[in-house]
Amino acid sequence: MQYKTTYKTHLIGIISSMLFLAIFHKSVYNIITTFYININAFQPYNYTPTYYKCSYLFFITFITFFTVTNLHSLIHSLIYNCFGGKIKYQFSFILTAFEKRSKKRLSLNKFLIIMLSPATIISLLCLLLPSWIGNFIFILNIILSFNDIYHGISLIRYPYNSKIVNRNNRFIVILKN
Numbered sequence: 001m002q003y004k005t006t007y008k009t010h011l012i013g014i015i016s017s018m019l020f021l022a023i024f025h026k027s028v029y030n031i032i033t034t035f036y037i038n039i040n041a042f043q044p045y046n047y048t049p050t051y052y053k054c055s056y057l058f059f060i061t062f063i064t065f066f067t068v069t070n071l072h073s074l075i076h077s078l079i080y081n082c083f084g085g086k087i088k089y090q091f092s093f094i095l096t097a098f099e100k101r102s103k104k105r106l107s108l109n110k111f112l113i114i115m116l117s118p119a120t121i122i123s124l125l126c127l128l129l130p131s132w133i134g135n136f137i138f139i140l141n142i143i144l145s146f147n148d149i150y151h152g153i154s155l156i157r158y159p160y161n162s163k164i165v166n167r168n169n170r171f172i173v174i175l176k177n
Contacts, residue, residue, distance in 0.1 A: 009154075013147035020142065028139055035136040064133075068122065068140045075118040083110050085166070105163035105174060108155065114166075115152045119145035 021028055039060050077087045084104050106114070122141040126134040151171075155164070158173055165172040 009150065010147065013150050016146045016150060017143045020146070031135040031139055034132045038130075038132040064137065065140060068137055069144060071122060072118040072141065072144050075121050076114060079114045079117045080166070083114065103165055105165055108158060108160055108162050108164060111164045111166070111171075112152050112155065115148045115155075116145075119148060 036057055039057060077089075081087055083106055085106070086104075119141060123138055126138040126141070128134070129137065155171070155173070159175060161176040163174040163176070165174065
């Protein structure tokens, strides 16, 4: 039995992220505003034109998003590697891609750990940072993790003794009788 990652599953993750942002829009707005106020305090010149300030804020936001996205993928690959999987690293433009190369069968529990570990680890690391940047990274991480959470919930319906083989675009679920 195959569980394939399609545009539909990605769309469900995007819609879930948008619903999260809509429900918690006041908190997210306060977190983003606090982040920008604190980043603006680190700007080298207080009396710079507005378009330089906007460029500076956009650049810092982009660097933060880039770092969190790559850290998220790196945690997936390191945990997968710890469970005996083989990883091929690919670098595309600005993001790092990790291609799973092994045909190793993982238990459902191990695979769920791999899926949900970035959400857990990055969220715990956010507690060690100052709140103005930790909250911002936490929100980015939660948004990035919605697809992982959705896939984890979708895989829970299979029996506990199922084995999963991870391919690039799909999970092959091997049911045990």
